[in-house]
Amino acid sequence: MSVSYTLQAVTRRSGLGLSVNGFKRAAHRRGYSTATPLPDTLPLVGIRVLDMTRVLAGPYCTQILADLGAEVIKVEHPVRGDDTRAWGPPYAKYKKGTKEGPGESAYYLAVNRNKKSIGLSFAHKSGVEILHKLAKECDVLVENYLPGNLKKYNMGYETLSAINPKLIYASITGYGQTGPYSNRAGYDVMVEAEMGLMHITGSRDGPPVKVGVAVTDLTTGLYTSNAIMAALLARARTGKGQHIDACLSDCQVATLANLASSALISGEKDSGRWGTAHPSIVPxxxxxTLDGxxxxxxxxxxxxxxxxxxxxxxxxxxxxxxxxxxxxxxxxxxxxxxxxxxxxxxxxxxxxxxxxxxxxxxxxVNDIQGTLNHSHVQARGMVQEIDHPDCGPIKLVNTPIKYSHAKPSIRTPPPTLGQHTDEILREFLEFDDERIAQLKQEGVVS
Structure with a gap:
């Protein structure tokens, strides 16, 4: 299948409303700054995502989409960027003669590969206008602000769906768009505690503990990426976008799985923490052991x-x-x-x-270094080295799912703050150099 035929098929299925020639131009504009071309076999090639998320659940969701071929435009505060840029050490240190500062944080690098970054403030009217234009050009928007916060900037679902009725708008929050806790901020650890996971995690006679990785954030990111792909299929059938309400609390309750089912069926109190043991199986x-x-x-x-x-x-x-x-x-x-x-x-x-x-x-029972250097992990290609423009060679965990035809991979390193601002404004929105320079001077973009 030729590239042009593939893009034509994506146009028909997704309802993007672009001509084949228009899509060819879009495909040209969407090219990543890398020697590795975007494989047309990737499932989400031709899908554009406006990523207005930060920290973990949202970026993890959009990274999954990016791995599968979607073009993800990450919107960041023009000065601070994503919160996790400051969450270090450790940092991948900058090479001499590139940038000042400690480097790129390992936390940020974990969930932002295959994306483009635009530094943009929507506290400015001009910034909101730029976001409206980008939303019109995108298939999906993902955000993780408190319910109602983006409405103050005319960036709520109602406003953007009027601009682009085919837009799939996914909101990731701690406790959802409705309910008595909807206006609460919710980091992973709070939801682990509130929604039962911490109570069943830890040694038998020890205190409740959080899981060693922010697993509720990660499962929420997974659920949301799955919901977005389902909404893309629905749009291909109906021609309409929709609002997705995803939250950590709902996803944590859902992933209590058989333990929640046991409590519902029996009506009895759960059996608490079991460490590495199982309540119903011995041994x-x-x-x-002698050494571990x-x-x-x-x-x-x-x-x-x-x-x-x-x-x-x-x-x-x-x-x-x-x-x-x-x-x-x-x-x-x-x-x-x-x-x-x-x-x-x-x-x-x-x-x-x-x-x-x-x-x-x-x-x-391996530690993290033991895991990353494990012969099976290495054989499965789960660690990949990639060249970062400012940090040099860095190693990242690879995308986990293998396909017989598509080959998802780390195509580009996680972007530096505002790395693609000029490219996005110039190529997607056709701003000239003078206008871009003025926006930078006003602090709208970086």
Missing amino acids: YRSYK DVLFGGGNDRLFGVLSDRLGHPEWKTDPRFVTNNVRVKHRVELDSMIEEITKQKTTQEWLEIFEGSGMPYAA
Whole structure:
């Protein structure tokens, strides 16, 4: 399939309303500043996203879209940029002779690849006018301001949908557009606490703890990207855009999954925190080794038999205390203690070698460096080195999903603040150099 035919097909399906020639011009304007061309096999090629998000949930959502080929224009405060630009150390340090400052923060670099950055203030009337023009040219807008905040700047859904009826407008908030908590700000950790996750995370007799990564932000970003793609399919059928109301609290409740279902069905209080253990399966947890920890998952009686044999205690398979999972759960403390007395006698690597090929689910408990340098992680291409214009070679975590035809990848490094301001204003909105210079002088753009 030729590129022009692909773009024609995208035009018909998405209802963008561009002629084929117009789309060719748009495709030319949308070219990234990179030696690697945008593959036309990527699922979202031809889709343009106006990204008005910062921190994690929103940028993670738009990065997923960017990985899949969408052109993402990241709108940032012209001076501060995304909040996470200041969230360091660590920083990828600037090369000599490029920029002043500590560098690009690792946090920011984690969720902003394959995007373009425009530094723009919508506190200025001229800034709002620019955003209105960009919204008219975009298929999707994603924002994560408190409900109603953007309305004050004439950037609410009602205003922009009147300008572009085909616009898909996704709002990501802590607690949603409605409900008694809707006007509350909500970082991930607050929602983890309020919506049940912190209560079930931590050691059995320890205090509630947050998950080690902002998992509620990430699941919200995932849910929202999925909703946007579904809305694009709906628009192809109806020709209409719509407003998506996504929030951390709803997504956290949804991802309580089987635990929420158990509470709803039984009507009883949950069983609390279990650390690495499982409330209904024994053995199923991590055990200390000579130099670390190893995890075993004895999910059925056959696997418990494998574990017993490899630990050198085949007699456990016929021991009345352990013969079925039901009785093993009753003798949990006793059995776990017996297993750990044995695992402490060898290193983690020795146990991995003993269980290799056994069919038993087992794993080392690795730290982050151990994970990133893991042979399987490396073999799956999950770490990619890319050349950053101001920092030189940097390593980033790659996009995780593999396709048989499309090849999502890190095409461009996360942009520096305002890196593409001139390009966007000149090529998308046809502003001349004099007007761009005036906007910079007025502090509207950077």
